[in-house]
Amino acid sequence: MNVDQFAQVFSTLRTQLSHVVVGQRELVDGLLTCVFSGGHVLIEGAPGLGKTLVARSFALLSGMAYKRIQFTPDLMPSDITGSSVLERQSNTFTFVPGPVFCQLLLADEINRAPAKTQASLLEAMQERQVTVDGMTRNLPAPFTVVATQNPIESQGTYPLPEAQLDRFLFKLLVREPAAEVERTIVRNHVDGFDPTELRGVTPIIGPEHVLALQQIARAVRVDDAVIAYIVEIVRKSREDRAIEVGASPRASISLARAAQVVAASEGRDFVTPDDVKPLALAALRHRITLHADAQLQGIAADERITDIIRATAVPRIGP
């Protein structure tokens, strides 16, 4: 496969997903970019905006093994990773895999579980493995976590720790659809669309194709000037006076990886600053912590990142 075929598959997936999740182009593109970058995505939005639907639809389209965990305050780490249970007949412990053993894991309302439970995903997200009872087990490849959280409710929720947030490649915001889009959604449902069944959504690729596409994206060339541009943006997030904790080098890596996917999705075998710039918000917004003063002044992370992007000169030419 080459970048042209990558672009073709990407476009097909985008079209198919857009038929199911109407009017959420940014969400669809972000999810696809994350998956083909080999990263994980955190989706934040009010209930009823299609967060779960997009994950489930993509799982169907890509043929990836899909599991869903509804995070609740009493959810235990072993409920996610699995645990060893005693076999009475053989009098031995047998490992019963948890739902994390899948290829596309939907962690619904992830911030409803306490930090202990959330942390159980850390190893899985970073190392693609799970250690239970001292034994490490690899997760199937490809492995992607799609986590959702509700920004409105604060009662009984546990904000994700920075270490956990940093493991998400993107944080996507799902916004209310426009009136026209909403009319289309309602019309689709009235005409028989059932989001629980998703009839007509059939696999168009398989997990092995996802892996192959990830390899193609990783082969896309990133010029030193583009890397310098990425690093400049990320470094400025650390120097900004309104930001207490800036983005980590992992953010730079994520940005570069995601830019490779975007370039490949347009049939290019090289990355340009134009691929990087639109991704900066999604890649950085959850990785920075604003100063308390800035928060009191009502400054949002997106505003600061936008200012940083504006203050960063785009490289005009390579070496």
Next chain:
Amino acid sequence: MIRRIAILWLLGFALWCSFSHATGPFDDDDDSLFDDTPAQAKAEKPLPGTPTTSRMTADAVHEAQTLRSGNTFEFCTNPPRLPSRRTVELCPLADRAPGCEALKARCAQWLKPPAPPTAPPSWLGSIARAGVWVLLALVIVVVITVIVRAILATRRDQQLSDQVPMLEAPGPEMLPTDAAFPGLDDAEATLRLGDQRVERGEVLAGLALYLAAALRSLEKRGWIERQADRTNGEYVRSCQDPAAQRFLRSVVRDVERVTYGGHSPDRPAIANTRSYVVELLKVTIAALTIMLLTSCSSSPSPSRLERPVTDPNGFQLPRRILEKQGWTVDTVRRPLEQLKPGDLADRTLFLNLNSVRPTEASWTHIFAWIEDGGRLIVIGDEDHLPKELGTPMGRMAIKSTVVIDPTLGRHDPRAIPVRVDLVDNSTLVPHTPKVSGPSVTSSTNTIAQYDTSEAYATVVNMGRGSVLVIANHELFVNLGMAFDDHVAAFMTLMQFDPHRHLSLVSEKENGMPSNPMSALAKAGFRLAMIQAFIAIVTLFLAVGWRLTRAQSSRQDIRRAFIEHVEAVGGLYARARASRHALRAFARFVEDRLRGRTQRGHADVAETLAALSGQPRAFCEDVWAYSRHAGAGRGDTRRDLHYLRALVGLYRDAVRQTHEKQA
């Protein structure tokens, strides 16, 4: 080069416009009087065949009914609020027209006598006139002030850039980013620099300069706004012109393949990129020009095509009916004075004296053309007819009855009787002969008359040709087609045109000039006006365009600096401190040249001589006097002489340095 091409193109375009409008025999587009959709109508032209007259008449009546019931012809239901005099004259006809209630109501408003105006006090008029003149004078003063200030500021900037160029010019190893070429605001100059770099083998730099040229060109036209944080893709997406956007996308794609993709470009690829940039530069100039020369556009705009017809006095509906019946209707764009015998042999001219009043010279040409076999339809009042066509005609009398040979309808039982009853249903009166071009043989033949026996339509034979003279224009307006009988009569009269090709005489070319510009055009100054216009546009592109652009902050700073220098100079002059000025400038020169002297050499005079190319003795003399001039008042004339010399030396030195670096 691009500018020369643009100017040549402009001239060519203007000549083409001039030629096509001034000397072109005809144009498919209609004039303002007969605003319609010829292309659409032609598409609906029936298949070849010659239906009988009665069948054609019946078809025309049916067609007129269909067209009236559509949404295009709204002259009955949505008449204009501000009518012309001729439209108001049609109000009696509107009273009897079926389905024209809205027009009748509007007519009632139009015909209502206006309230007598209250005369304003006479002193108010004087004050108003004075106010207008004062306002006009103020506007002129403001405009002149702005222009003069802009020109002076530009000259000052130019002088400054000549005298004090950037000393921190980039070294040859630097990459050609925007910041490295602060003085290159000209897209063509950037393109040339790109060519030089490519010729030297610096492909990367050359391509970057090509892209910079494209972006600068677009920025000049205001289609993009260059900013440091913008990506090339954002420039492409923000470009407002589709053609320019297409070219810019190609340029960006090619340049980024090399710069970010690491592809090694070959000569054809570079040439291809360059051609895109050149096209882009052309497109931006062409778009501006086309925008300014919209009067040269010969194709109707989409909005014009879709505009509903609301004027009862228009010719759109009769024209559409004719075209549906197989006629070709177009407009003769040239003056009638240029009509020669043998021209337009396959068509019939249509002359409406209400809008076009040919001069005696024009009539001479028209008659010569007719005698050579031409066919002409003239409608209008008898007063405007020449004596050669001066058949006693009925006045434009709407309350009279026009009767045309009804026997035409007997050939086809489905055809309606040919009867014209403008107001009341009078009795049909048979008359001879049948209206048909080839059958007309007598020298003067009345084919239709009012019930007062006055002629309504007369065929006058002249030589090998003939003229159909019609007393008034009621059958040839939209409202006239509101009556089925009128449609039938209209089609009957149009049998006079055996070619089925009607050419309307253009009001623009032959009518009364409505403004001084059209009067000049009619007087033969069209080409001169176009040339003058082109000259103005060229001047605007060459000079004025720069003045309209927002000045960069750098220029503002420089201008502020110049004003500061001028103020200090003025202070020196008032204080007669010429020696102080000389010493201050010498100190400035020394500071600036210190960085350029080689290590171990500190002789400013020697550096000046080396850089400026002037004799060393002269430089030493100037420098010695300038640097070591004593304090206090000296010989002002001598001081100024040396100051001038030092300024000249420094300017030459800096200029030489820049030329070497370039």
